[in-house]
Amino acid sequence: MRIWIGKSRWWIKSNVTAPHGSGGSSQPGFLANQLLNDSSGELCMSVLRPEIASLRNNGITGVALPRMTDPEMFPLWFGEGDIPTPDFIRDAAKKALDEAYTFYSHTRGRAELRETIHQYLNDLYNIDLDFNRITVPGSTMLGITISAQMALTNGSHGLIVSPAWPNVEAVFQITGCDYEHIRQQPVNGRWQLNMQDLYAAVRPNTRVIFVNSPCNPTGWVMTSDEQRELLAFCRERQIMIIADEVYHRTVFDRKAAPSFLEVAEPEDPVVVISGFSKAWAMTGWRIGWVVSPASWGEQWAAMSECFNTGTPPFVQLAAMAALEQGEPFVNQLLQQYAGGLDLVMDALGNHPRVDMLRPEGAFYAFPRIRGVTDSMAFAEQLADETKVGLAPGYTFGPGNDEHVRLCFAMSHDRLGEALRRMVQFIDRMPG
Numbered sequence: 001m002r003i004w005i006g007k008s009r010w011w012i013k014s015n016v017t018a019p020h021g022s023g024g025s026s027q028p029g030f031l032a033n034q035l036l037n038d039s040s041g042e043l044c045m046s047v048l049r050p051e052i053a054s055l056r057n058n059g060i061t062g063v064a065l066p067r068m069t070d071p072e073m074f075p076l077w078f079g080e081g082d083i084p085t086p087d088f089i090r091d092a093a094k095k096a097l098d099e100a101y102t103f104y105s106h107t108r109g110r111a112e113l114r115e116t117i118h119q120y121l122n123d124l125y126n127i128d129l130d131f132n133r134i135t136v137p138g139s140t141m142l143g144i145t146i147s148a149q150m151a152l153t154n155g156s157h158g159l160i161v162s163p164a165w166p167n168v169e170a171v172f173q174i175t176g177c178d179y180e181h182i183r184q185q186p187v188n189g190r191w192q193l194n195m196q197d198l199y200a201a202v203r204p205n206t207r208v209i210f211v212n213s214p215c216n217p218t219g220w221v222m223t224s225d226e227q228r229e230l231l232a233f234c235r236e237r238q239i240m241i242i243a244d245e246v247y248h249r250t251v252f253d254r255k256a257a258p259s260f261l262e263v264a265e266p267e268d269p270v271v272v273i274s275g276f277s278k279a280w281a282m283t284g285w286r287i288g289w290v291v292s293p294a295s296w297g298e299q300w301a302a303m304s305e306c307f308n309t310g311t312p313p314f315v316q317l318a319a320m321a322a323l324e325q326g327e328p329f330v331n332q333l334l335q336q337y338a339g340g341l342d343l344v345m346d347a348l349g350n351h352p353r354v355d356m357l358r359p360e361g362a363f364y365a366f367p368r369i370r371g372v373t374d375s376m377a378f379a380e381q382l383a384d385e386t387k388v389g390l391a392p393g394y395t396f397g398p399g400n401d402e403h404v405r406l407c408f409a410m411s412h413d414r415l416g417e418a419l420r421r422m423v424q425f426i427d428r429m430p431g
């Protein structure tokens with residue numbers, strides 16, 4: 001069953017979780033049925049803004065939530081590995097707690113952390129950023145949410161370069177804007193974005209283009225030339241680029257992926273967002289940073305105040321330790337991810353039922369599995385029969401229902417076993 005909701009193109013599969021949001025019931029489809037069948041529920045839901053009432057579990061949490069407490073699962077569904085945050089970062093947080101760094105902090109982040117990020121970015125990209133462009137509002141996720149809130153509203157239009165992490169679509173939905181996905185395509189052995197497709201979709205009321213490079217889930221890496229071209233286009237039309245660069249250190253052929261920071265003018269309408277989750281194994285710490293035009297600084301302070309009133313100060317001190325001492329660990333993690341990628345390519349790269357391009361960055365594989373037409377049904381069956389947890393492709397935007405996403409950040413022995421089970425399962429598929 002497909003249901004059209006409002007002006008956006010969202011739909012619910014009756015046997016599956018609905019595609020939006022990440023909170024809610026751990027029973028797939030429960031909230032959707034509740035909303036559709038239970039009239040008292042409907043009445044209660046009518047209090048909510050329609051954009052909020054129609055939020056649902058996305059496909060990732062749809063597969064994971066009912067199964068994540070099962071100790072036998074191989075969880076390749078979320079974007080994290082199984083190495084904990086290293087001791088030197090945890091020790092910095094413990095020390096900060098012992099020293100009572102427990103009070104409110106500046107809503108744009110502690111000055112010494114912002115200065116450390118400033119130095120890190122200048123060194124990494126060989127640039128000379130204005131310190132006043134940097135804000136630490138909370139998580140990378142929060143940076144994306146606030147950026148979208150700053151520019152999108154009911155009546156405006158946004159574009160999402162896809163396949164895209166489903167939270168981004170939810171963020172756009174919450175603003176009430178109308179939006180579309182512009183899909184990268186596999187061309188000549190790599191995922192590529194046709195810039196003309198993107199430009200053709202722009203409307204007079206387009207206010208934001210969201211682009212994530214290195215990309216979750218395809219591993220696509222945008223080139224500096226493409227970034228320059230998009231910047232020029234958006235500068236002229238005053239469209240905000242939300243550049244999600246949270247995987248900037250997870251690239252396999254160089255130290256960092258090309259960044260909009262290297263090519264943008266200080267007052268270009270671009271927000272570059274990144275964070276500590278992926279390269280420093282700090283997913284649970286909820287801390288990231290944004291670089292915006294300096295003239296938006298007061299707005300960032302005010303938005304940060306509304307959403308989280310700053311980031312916990314002991315977490316900020318731990319993040320400083322990550323940047324100051326973390327380079328060997330970043331490299332160690334990258335070796336693990338590179339080894340994981342080799343395992344995935346060995347298992348799936350030449351499989352006759354699998355079309356898979358080697359990702360250039362991030363730590364996901366996004367194979368298309370021939371014979372799969374319902375990625376959620378495939379992921380649920382795989383999880384129940386083999387205990388391997390993947391993310392269904394449909395949740396990454398239109399055109400992806402023959403794909404699944406798997407995260408290869410896990411330690412190699414466990415990843416190898418998960419891949420063995422997955423290949424056996426695919427081999428048993430009829431047809």
Ligand SMILES: Cc1ncc(COP(=O)(O)O)c(C=O)c1O
Nearest residue numbers: 079139140141165216246275277
């Ligand atoms: C593309 C992308 N952007 C942003 C985030 C959010 O990062 P954080 O956990 O640091 O908020 C993720 C997390 O998986 C992601 O994959």
